[in-house]
Amino acid sequence: MAEIAASTRGIAEPLRQEVGSTKLAEIADTQAFKELRRAKLSFIWPVTLLFVAFYLLLPLLAGYAKPLMSKYVVGFVTFGYAYGLIYYLVAWGLAFLYVAVARRFDRASQAIARQSVENTAQSPNSV
């Protein structure tokens, strides 16, 4: 958590400025932004879709695999209960995975913002 806070402070300055739409359009055309966008989308979409599909297995198993769900695995803990607990662990695991991966995206965004500030400084009439 502390690391995220640190990266927030670092990122705040170059990002926090009035940005005209010409400038946003310019950034959209840069290679760096296109790469960031591709990397981000190819991470967030597959993970989310797989997770949603995985979650929807639970009601299906409860409905159609009752004997399996009713089996005791440890003492009086049923497979269905243990399996349900796995969902919490997977959700939390994915949350922390996201935090770890998003740090990389933060650095890329920061670099893009810094680059665009430098470009503006060089050609003031581009904004």
Added chain:
Amino acid sequence: MKLIGIILFLVIILLTMYITYWASRRVKGTSEFYAAGRSLTGAQNGLAIAGDYLSAASFLGIAGLVALNGYDGFMYAVGWLMGYIVVLYLVAEPLRNSGKFTLADVLSYRLKPVPVRTAAAIVTLTISVFYMVAQMVGAGAIIQLLVGLPYEWAVVFIGAMMIIYVVFGGMLATSWVQIIKAVLLMSGTLLIVLLLGMIYSFNPSHLFEAVVNGQGAEYLQPGKLYKNPIDLFSLGIALVLGTAGLPHILIRFYTVPSAQEARKSVIWAMMIIGVFYLLITFVGFGAMVLVGPEAIRAADKGGNMAAPLLAEYLGGGAGTFGGELFMSAIAAVSFATIVAVVAGLVIAASGAFAHDIYTNVIKKGEVDEKKQFLVARYTALTIGAISIVIGILAKGQNVAYLVALAFAVAASANLPVILFSLYWKRFNTAGAVSGMIIGAITAVLLVVLGPSVMGKDAIFPLANPGVVSVPVGFLTSWIVTLITPPEKELEARFAELSVRSQTGIGAEM
């Protein structure tokens, strides 16, 4: 009501009123009113999200579902955390980066503002009103049960408190009321589970053994509550996809200063909400074993008294000081729970009317800040008053299904349009408006034609419309976009939106 209960209620009222007084001196304009001046930290907002999300239905309702039905109640509880993965991965940060106060801000950045704002505001108002009516009716009944206050007075009382928080303290007061409520709710639940753990040597297997021996093994197996797996699947779709379309949750991301803090707040919220749902099922199983389903049903058919009755038992039993103290504390926590949730809903609804419809559609943004702030507060007052009236009129109605309906509308009408707006270049205004309207109408219509409203004569067999209405929402947006001409002049705005939403460059401060 006993003296001790009155004292606990007064403590909560005084504390929240002090917060409102404190906040009212800081709320000077729309940024503070809608977004708490973007001043919250990620951790604070995470607690507030939990406070906004964990309703009386989660606390009293799910404990009761588990106490009366066992495993099916537990499985139902799992779904409530899962939607936050969609929130975290796809929605929270882009929304924070590209909007100002409402969901419609993001859509209208790249689509034609007037039609999408109008449609989005209508959907937000629909979801918020359904959710609010469910809360108000549930609240009136619960307060009556717990405290003995007549239903109508309970509704008026809760409505008045929530109006005061929102009108005078805006999002700042609401956030802190939600934070306090989250802390109280978690503490109360933890304390119950701690005492329960001392009985069962902190071993769930021992508790389950008592369930098998006392009630029967079928309480650890699926199928006691849900006879139709497709219905449960349908509810699952609405839960996992609906959270990312709930306006009162999404606007919370505007209260933090950056996307990084928004991310942190989802992590905090997921921790708190996950632990809460894990614990609440223990509360339910504990109540089943220690209080017994008959006693719980005798107090309230729906099982809402499972948690308070368990607290009474663990405190020493009925008639003892400890029992009474613990039960009153749980009643007071439930009260705080209800007001915090309805206050969040009122802000979401006010934003949809005052910011989207009044300021941006009717006045085309040509209103000064002072007027906007005034209209926002009058809207909150009006919406609060309307919710009190509806709450009283709906007395005795079974409206618990309205929460599931709110999730279904959020998943069918809001989520497709949010995702397409953020991620699909070709998306256009016609697709957005038709997706929102048809998605919402399908969800509402299927519930009206379903067993929740029509009972045994239902035309649509499922209580939950998600399995049909969510695909309808996505497909409508998609197909209508493809058969209508692309909006060439607005495609450049999509490029800008994607830079803003993905990098945070140019985000609102």
